[in-house]
Amino acid sequence: MRAWLTVMMMALAGCSVQVTGAPCQDDLQCPSAQRCTPEGSCVAGARSEEHLLESCRTAMETLARRADQCYGGMTPESYQRLADTESVCASVVASVQTGRQTFVPERFGACVRQLRDLPCGAMTLDDFSQGNLLARCEALEPQATEGNPCGSNLDCQGGWCDTSTGCTGVCKRYVPAGKGCDGSVPCQPGSTCSLNVCRAHANLGESCAWGVRCAPEANAACVDNACVARKASGVCKSADECEPGQACVKLNVAAGSDAPRECRPARGLDEPCTPGAFECGGLLYCEAATARCRPWREHGQTCYDPDGTKELALCLGGRCAFGAFLQLVCQQYVAPGEACLMDGDCGPTGACRNKVCITTWCR
Template sequence: MRAGMVGLLGLLWLGCSVQVAGAPCNDDLQCPGQLHCGLERTCKEGARSQELLAESCRMAVEEMAMRADTCFGGTAEGYLHAVDPTQVCPSVEASVRAGRLEFQPSMFGTCLRSLRELPCGQVSMGLDGFLLNECAAFVPRVEEGGECGNSAECNEGWCRTANTCPGTCARLIPAGRACTATDRCMPGSICVSGTCRQYPGAGEACTSDLKCNPDSNIVCGPEGRCVQRRTSGTCKANDDCATGYLCVRTQPAAKDKSPLECRPTKRLDEPCVPGARECELLHYCDSATSRCRPWPTQGSACGDVNGTDELVLCSGTLCFLGGGLQLICLAPAAPGEGCVFPQDCGPTAACRQNVCTPTWCR
C-alpha cells in the first residue's frame, strides 16, 4: 500500500494526471475531468468555473510571487505583503464583470504553468497587468481608444491612466518609432532619447539609459558593452552580479569605504554579517541574531535600525519620517493625496504631478 502511494505521488509531481480528490497538485492540468486544483494545492471536486474567479486570481498572484522568489530571492510571502491579492483581485473581478476582461476557466492550468516558467527578466510584481498579460485564462477585450481600468484589459496595448481613472487603451510603440516619457514601447525595447530602441544583447553597446536585455542576465559593463553578470570578483552594484548573488561589503565596519564583491545571497534565517548587505531582497541582517530577517511591517522602525548601516525598508508599507523624527513604516498615500516620489503612493498608484493617481481603477 505504501509503495503504491509513493508511486502515485511520484507520477503526480512528474506532471502526470491523477483523478483523485485530495491528491496534491500544482495546477488544474494535474486534476482533469470534474476536478480542479484548489488554493490548498490539492485536487478538489468540480471543474474550474466562473464562480472560482476570485480564487483563481489569488492563485495566479501566488504563482508569480513564487516565481519572483525563485528569480530574485525575497520569499513568496514577502512579495505577497507588497502586492496583496485582496487589493489586486477585486480589480480583476470588476474588469470581468464590466466585460473588459474575459476569464476562461479551462485555460487556467496552462496559465499557471506559463507563470511558473516565465523568464526572470519578465517577472514583475508591479500591478499594471503584471500577471494577466502572461496568463492565457484572462483575455483582454478592449481595443485601442477604449475605456480601461488596467493594462490587462487592453488588446495589444496598455492602459494610459496618467490623468484619470478609468483610462484609455493606447498602442505600444514599435522599435525605431518616436516615443515620449508617457508612451510605452513594444516588449524587448525601451524609450531612449525620444525613440523606442531594442535592448542591446551581449557584446553590444549600452549606456545608463539604453540598458542591456533584462532577459539575458547581462549588464552594461565599464567599457559600455553588455557583459555577463558576475558570480565572483569585484562589483559596484547588485546589478553587476548574477541572479542569486549580491554585491556585498567585504569589510562591513568600513561602511561605504568597504571593498565590494559578488557573493551568494543569504536567505531567510541564514547566518549573516550585519552591515554587509548580503541578505536576499525584502530582508536585512538583524544585529541581535546575525541572521537574515524579513523587513518590518506597519508601525515598526525602519532605516538604519541596527546602527550598522544595514538598510531596512518596509514590507507592504513605506519608510517615512514619523513622530520624534524617527523613521517608521507607514501606509502609503491614498489616491488624490500629495506625493514626491513614485514609491510614496504604494503599489496601486503612481506619483504624477505630485498627486497619487491610481494605476489600477476598480
C-alpha cells in the same frame, strides 16, 4: 504506499496524474473534469468563471513564489504583501464582469506554468510589485480596444490604460520602439525610454548605457554599460550581477564603498549575518542588534538605513518617507488624489502622475 509515492513524484515532475485527490501543481496535472486547488490537490469540477477570484489569487501566489526563488530571503507571503494581491484581483474580477477582460479557465493550467517558469530577469521588484507580470497569464485576455474604457493595463489590446483622470481609464497606444518618449506614455513592451527615445531591450553583449534594460530572457545584468550573463560566483558590484539566490557580499565591511565584493549564497530569514556586508536575500536586511537577517520594516519604524550600516531596509506594505525630525519612517501609502513625489509613494496599485497619486488598478 508505493503507488501513492509514484503519484507524488509524477506530480512534482509536471506529469498528468489521473487520480482524484492526487497532489498537483496546476490544472494540467489533473483529469479534464477536475482542477487543482490552491492547497495542491485534484478535485472534481473543471475550472470555470466561478473560480476567477481563486484563480487570480493562485496566479499572484505563483508569481510570489517565483519572486522568492529569484530573490530569496523572505517568504512568498511577504512578496504578496508587496504586490497587494487582493486589490489587483478585485480589479481583475471587476474587469471580467464588465467585459473589459475575458477569463479562459481551460488555459489556466498553462498560465500557472508560464508564471512558475518566468526568467528571473523578468522578475524585477518594480514589475512584480505593480502586478505587471500578471499580463503573462494567457488565461486572461484583454478585450478593450483603443479609446475604450479600461480598469488596468490588462484590459487593453496592444496598449495601456490611462487612469490619470480617474477610474475607469481609457485604453491608449504604447509609444513604438524607435519613437520619441518623455516618460509620460509607456514604451511598447520590450523597450525602454532612454534619452527621449523608446529603445529595444539589449541582448547579451549589447550596450545597456543610458538606462536601456537588458532583455529579461537573457538572464543578464548591466555591467559597465554592457549586458553580461549573471554569475554564480566571482567578483561583483551589485546583486544584479549574481545568479538567483546569490548576494553580492562585501568582503570587508570596514572598507569604503569600493571595497571588493563577490557573489555568494544569500542568507535567509533569521540566519546569522554581518551588518554592512549585504549578505541577506530579498526583502531582508542584516539587523545590527541581532546580527541576523530580518524583514524589511513595518509601519512606524525607521527605514532605508535604520542601523547606520548602509543595509537597505525599505517598508512592507507602506512607503519610506520623511517623518518627524526629518527621520525616514515607514508610513501609509499616499491616497489617490493626494500629492506625491514618485510612484513608490502611491503603493503597488497606484502611480504618481503630475505629482498626484492615481489608481492603476480600478475596482
